[in-house]
Amino acid sequence: MNEIETITKMYEKIPFDIVDEVLAIDGGSTDGTIKFYREKMKINKKLRLLIQKHRGRGVAFLIGAKHATQENIIFFSPDGNENPYDILKIKQELEKGYDLVIASRFMKTAQSDDSDDPVRVRKMGNLFFTTLVRLFWQIKIHDAINGFRGIKKEKLIKLNQDATEHEIEFQMTIRAAKLKYRIKEIPTLELERIGGARKAQTWRMGIRFTKFFLKELFKGKKFLSNR
Ligand SMILES: Nc1nc2c(ncn2[C@@H]2O[C@H](COP(=O)(O)OP(=O)(O)OP(=O)(O)O)[C@@H](O)[C@H]2O)c(=O)[nH]1
C-alpha cells in the first residue's frame, strides 16, 4: 500500500520464472501503485491485482489466501525490508514438505533492520512475543512475527484466520504451532525500508499483540470449528 518508490525498484527482482502466479493485494494506494500494476499486467500474464475494500495488512493476507490458486503461497511485502532472493529458498522448503516456512531475522546468521529503531524497541517486542510462543506452544522458533513466509494453502485455510492488521502473521504462527504443523525457519537479512511511510505504530502494535496473545491462549483450538 502506497509503496510506489519501492515497487518500481523491487518489481524486476520478483522471480516470476519460479512461481505460477503473483497476486498484488493493494490496500487502496493513491501514489500511482495501482496504475503501475495495471501497466505491468498488460504484459505479464502471471500478475493479478486485487484491491482491498477494507484496509489492513491482515485483510490483504486473507484476500491473498482466498484468491491464490496454487498449493504453496509465499507472502512478500514490497517495502524494501524483504529480500526477494529468499523467495526461492522459501519455495524449496515448502517443496520439501514443510507446512510453514518463516524467514527469520533473529537466527544466528540473520539480521533485522533496526535503522529506524535506535533503542531496539521493536526488536525487543519481536523477541518478547516470540518467546511467549516458544513457552506456551513449545516450538523452537526465533521469529514468530516476520511476515515474509510461505505456507501450504490447504494448511492456511485450516487456521481460519481473522486478524485484520499486523497481527496476522503472529496469529498464523500461533495457530500453526497449536496444530503441530511442520515449521521451518530460514535465516534472512532484513534490508532497510525504501521510501514509503511505515503503517505500523509500535505501541499500538504492542497493545494489539498482547490482546491477540491472550485471545489465542484462551481460544485453544476452538478456531477449528469457526467455519
Ligand atoms: N495491501 C496492504 N498492505 C499493507 C497494509 N498496511 C500495511 N501494508 C504493507 O505491509 C508492509 C509492512 O507494513 P508496515 O506498516 O510498513 O510495517 P513494517 O514493515 O513493520 O514497518 P517498517 O519497519 O517501517 O518496514 C508494507 O509493504 C505495507 O505497505 C494494508 O492495509 N494493505
Ligand SMILES: [Mg+2]
Ligand atoms: Mg517493513
